[in-house]
Amino acid sequence: MREIRRHATTSRRSSAVVYNGMAFIGGQTAEDRTLDIRGQTRQVLAKIDRLLAEAGTSKSRLLSVQIWLKDITHDFAGMNEIWDTWTAPGNAPTRATVQCALGLPEILIEVIVTAAVDEAEVE
């Protein structure tokens, strides 16, 4: 049976799951929800950097990303300003960004990620 590695697992969710050469990272939101879209985006991407590192990979190995914004008209440009400087040059993932109400009114952005993981290849 091929191994599944789970990180920070509760009865509700794992923060990350690694399987079959891929890391799946669940919906990440900012800790400080008083921040504007730039600040929340920075915090979300920093959390993703940490979760990718724990999973044995990095942002240079991203495959696909989904971004949900509370207000895409107001916050799309600000999110992209932070996003575009965060991506690893030449290695941006596929991406889709849509507008949805999120878990709490003060959450402006939520992001999920799929990334390649190398160590799973040598299992």
Add this chain to the structure above:
Amino acid sequence: MREIRRHATTSRRSSAVVYNGMAFIGGQTAEDRTLDIRGQTRQVLAKIDRLLAEAGTSKSRLLSVQIWLKDITHDFAGMNEIWDTWTAPGNAPTRATVQCALGLPEILIEVIVTAAVDEAEVE
């Protein structure tokens, strides 16, 4: 050519697709849409249990899940009450939950799932 197995395929969609050690399960909704969020969540998760079994896997091998709620403010707690007791202890997947209008006004929850499948490893 690596095999793709499809389940309950119409011209519109398959209920599940198995490939490369993974099962993809399409958007599941409750049959009885007069039910409240707890009832609809129970029905959705029971359908997912059946589809996972047909695909040769189970909820203990879930990788990632996306949940759409019609009204996240009203229904998040009720959905989680059912969800948290459904997950296999120590094996919760990554998860993201957002609010969207769904196919019909009476649909309160829709869920998609990716899971690990063991039999595909021995192809």
Add this chain to the structure above:
Amino acid sequence: MREIRRHATTSRRSSAVVYNGMAFIGGQTAEDRTLDIRGQTRQVLAKIDRLLAEAGTSKSRLLSVQIWLKDITHDFAGMNEIWDTWTAPGNAPTRATVQCALGLPEILIEVIVTAAVDEAEVE
């Protein structure tokens, strides 16, 4: 290190990413946003056909699809009319369709796709 192939990569996104026998295609929208839902759906699916070909696969190898509609009540039937004739007979993917505001008010549909890719198996 298993290879990741990226297509049309900018600092923001790749149009497609191929890894581990799978192609991930990012959020596709119509070029001509004056079109109605049928016209926009046709353009989106034609773009996906082109991106699948560039990735070395086709619509007969689709695994899973997510569709976002700006107005699911108004446009679900029109989208399905085009979709149902586009899918490869016997090979429809799993699918989930929800309603979200998209990047611009005139965008009626956005679609992401995961497909199987054969060439990656012989790496």
